[in-house]
Amino acid sequence: MLEPNGPLPPEIYWRRRALAIGVVVVALAIVIWLVTMVARGGDSGGTEAAAEVTSSTTTTAAESSTSVSETSSATSSAESSSSAAATTSDTEEPAAVPCSDQSLALKVTVNQPTYRVGDQPGFGTVITNISSAPCSRDLGPGPQFLVYTLDGQRRLWASNDCNPPGPPEMKTLAAGEQLSYKGTWFGTTSQPECAGERLPVPAGAYMVVAELGAIRSAAEPFNLAD
Known part of the structure; x- marks a missing residue:
């Protein structure tokens, strides 16, 4: 490190340098802390978003499953009714x-x-x-x-x-x-x-x-x- 030159005593210049270095260190610490917080905030938001997507996907899948089941049941019921009607029609005797x-x-x-x-x-x-x-x-x-x-x-x-x-x-x-x-x-x-x-x-x-x-x-x- 260069020796300080000037009209003032060397101790003054060393104190100023130490103060400047301290300010820089504090500023760097603040910057690093902010970057860390922002990074953590982004990770947390991403996790919640992923959870919402998963939840939404699960709900949609369940609704889709229910819809298919109801459709299948309705189709089965209609087929049963048609089958019963066909059976009744086939076995029904003419009026006496x-x-x-x-x-x-x-x-x-x-x-x-x-x-x-x-x-x-x-x-x-x-x-x-x-x-x-x-x-x-x-x-x-x-x-x-x-x-x-x-x-x-x-x-x-x-x-x-x-x-x-x-x-x-x-x-x-x-x-x-x-x-x-x-x-x-x-x-x-x-x-x-x-x-x-x-x-x-x-x-x-x-x-x-x-x-x-x-x-x-x-x-x-x-x-x-x-």
Whole structure:
């Protein structure tokens, strides 16, 4: 370092130099401190910004996931509804129309070919929908059974003569479906509205038929023996 020159004593010049150097050191320290603070402030701001971006990205991803899930659920629901509608449409049967006389057939049966006088012969009948589509009919009273002499000339008994008709009961029969009914004859005569005296029917050959409105079955023979 150069020796100080001047009219003043050397100590004065050394003090001035020391003071100047001290001011420079303090100024440098302040500058370094400011730079450090600015640098720290920038790092902190960057971290917060990064956190906000991450948070925003996470939220957006969650919202996107929820939206996709709801869309998937709605699509699934719509597909299920469409599938159910298609299944219902595929399995839905056409509406039943009234059964015409031509769409039904009656068959009568006798439980056994021969009964003794005083027995109670049992009969059965089957109604069949012989059409190719379902149909409906009031079968509340059901078919009636009628007993005739074997030649069909004399009507002896009918199941509805002394029995009041039952309440209406609509039945729907699918194509080819059958309904069965049973009846019992007490072995006596009868007349419409249960008029007149009921008399025992003697031994002999007879036949039974079933009727449903205008529909009539083929006759089935049977015997009463002593």
